[in-house]
Amino acid sequence: MVLLRPIKKRVGKWLLERTMRDGIDLRKLRFLPDSVTLPLRRDGLDPLPALAEVRDxxxxxxxxxxxxxxxxxxxxYDEAREVLAGDPDTWSNDLGQFVSQDGRSPEEQIGGLGMTDPPLxxxxxxxLTPEFTMRRLQRLQPGIEAIVEARLDAMAAAGPDVxxxxxxxxxxxxxxICDLLGLPVEDRARFLELGVARFDLSEGGAGAFGAAAHTREFLINAVREQRSNPGDGLIGALLVEHGDxxxxxxxxxxADGVxxxxxxxxxxxxxxxxxLIATTPEAGRMLRSDPESVERVVEELLRHLCVVQLAFLxxxxxxxxxxxxxxxAGDAVGVSLMAANRDPRLGPDxxxxxxxxxxxRHLSFGWGMHRCVGAELARMELRTALRMLAERFPDLAVAxxxxxxxxxxxxxxxxxxxxPVALYGMSLEDVSA
Structure with missing residues (x-):
């Protein structure tokens, strides 16, 4: 993605001088051993055969x-659920305990729901939980539909190839997410740069730590700016209800966790x-048929794609x-959600x-107390966006x-x-080319 290049250039500037308490400097972690990266590598949409062999x-x-x-x-699958649902006396998600926080500014601290333990x-x-009940989420549906419609209109105007x-x-x-958090429009261009590098491990853990710190700083500043004048999004609502x-x-x-x-x-x-919709005609037909079919397609997409490859360590x-x-004691455990979702013990093929x-019953949103709090919002967004995409461009083709x-x-x-896609299908000229 084009946005990845400028943020990578700036990662060095934002790279934190975090040092493991045992004397290990995370800045030296520029690559990860092949054995460790096995659950992060794929062949197209599928995990490497070696991962399935290990699982089986x-x-x-x-x-x-x-x-x-x-x-x-x-x-x-069974072993994954056991770890994900494990009791907090046995398992910790607190990455911060292994990283020296001394002398670090608040923006540089490691935290967030996925990296904290009870009672914090x-x-x-x-x-967060009350903000993501189905009743409250339903009020977001019209806004999501409006956003999707606007983007589909923009695609149609830019097409036929986009x-x-x-x-x-x-x-x-x-x-x-910007509407949900209540971020001002003028701040969004800067915020947009921060996403991809947050998850990129091609240079070890260093770049990801730097991008994470930059994102946290941005959102902490957003909170500071709204404290005296809360916005109409999640940040503003939490300030009004729990600001003290x-x-x-x-x-x-x-906010960073959201x-x-x-x-x-x-x-x-x-x-x-x-x-997958463009390459699986049956999926497109189902999305255009009825709500029950839409739900089934989305659940299968979540299971099969499982874009979050590993649960938090x-x-x-x-x-x-x-x-x-x-x-x-002290060992680190990564749970491959992708491998667990395809465990033959769950079903055939x-x-x-x-x-x-x-x-x-997939694990794409995790399991236990660290299960994604926004799972139902994600489902709502996927059902809306993919249904409207399939309805608007029924002949969508990968180009x-x-x-x-x-x-x-x-x-x-x-x-x-x-x-690259052709919104109205591949022409004869495209096919012959």
Whole structure:
């Protein structure tokens, strides 16, 4: 994506001087061993065959030893649920405990729902949960439809050939998340630059840490600006209801978690979902038929694509046994949501996208107390955007071969950097060319 280049140039400026308490400088982590990156690499939309082999033969396996600690991968469905639902006395999500916070500004601190433990996690989540009930979410439906309609109109005006990533897949969730948070229009161009680099691990962990700090700082400043004059979005609502309880840094971290879970993931789902709809005619027909069919297609897309490849790392607080394997205290555990979603124990032929399939109990939103708080908003956005896309452009066709598409090489959130499409189908000239 074009926006990735300028942010990468600025990552060095924003790279934090975070040092592991054991004396390990995260700035030196410029690459990750191949064994560790196995669950982040794909062949098109599918995981590498080696990942399925590991899941089927050793669903709990040690990938590497790093910094004196074991790094484990859990890839079986049952084992994944066991770790994700694990009790907080055994498992910790607190990455900050391993990173020196001394001398760091509030913007540089590690935090957020996905990287905190109870009781802090419980306290933070209670502020968000009421904002994401189905009753409150329903009020967002007209706004989402208006955003999608505007983007479809813009695509039609730019067509007949467009990049669906730039014109639709990234644009729709960005507008939705900005409206949800209540970010002023004049701030959005700067905010837009921060998404992709947040999840890019091609240069190790350094770039991701820098981009995360930049995003948090932006949102903390947004909170500061709205404290005296709350906006009409989520930030303003939380300031009005809980302003005395939430300082700028805490609320900025909550807003960052909403952005983290709701922007890049939805953008990737829309792009890859549109790709499958364009290449699977039955999916498009189902999206245009009835609400029940729309729901089924979206659930299968969520399971099959699983753009969030790994759950937030868990750290064993004490020796733990998972799937008959002992994980030592202090070891890190990554859960492959993609591999778990395709575990044969859940059903047959799960490596194939089948929009007619009975919904499978997938883990694409995680499980347990760290399950994505915005899961129902994500579903609402996907159902609306993909249905309206299929209705508006029923002959949508991918205008490039798979090997020409820029699938991400190494990213915590999988996606494609560009998706050239023909809005009204491929012409005879296109086919012959």
């Amino acid at each position: 033969t050793e669903p709990v396996t040690k990938l590497a030893d790093m910094f004196g600690k074991g790094v484990w991968l859990v890839s079986g 996690h419980t306290q933070l989540r209670k502020y 990049d669906l990533v730039q014109e639709f897949a990234f644009a729709v969730p960005f507008d939705v 309880d939430l300082d700028d840094v805490t609320l900025g971290g909550i 952005f983290l879970g709701g922007y890049e993931t939805s953008a990737s789902m829309l792009a890859l979902g549109a790709y 868990r750290f064993a607080k004490r020796d733990a046994t998972v799937g008959g394997v002992t994980i030592k 799960l490596d194939r996208f089948d929009p007619t399939r009975e919904p499978v 490039a071969d798979d090997d020409q598409l820029g699938f991400r090489k190494l990213s915590a959130v999988y996606g494609v950097e560009a998706l």
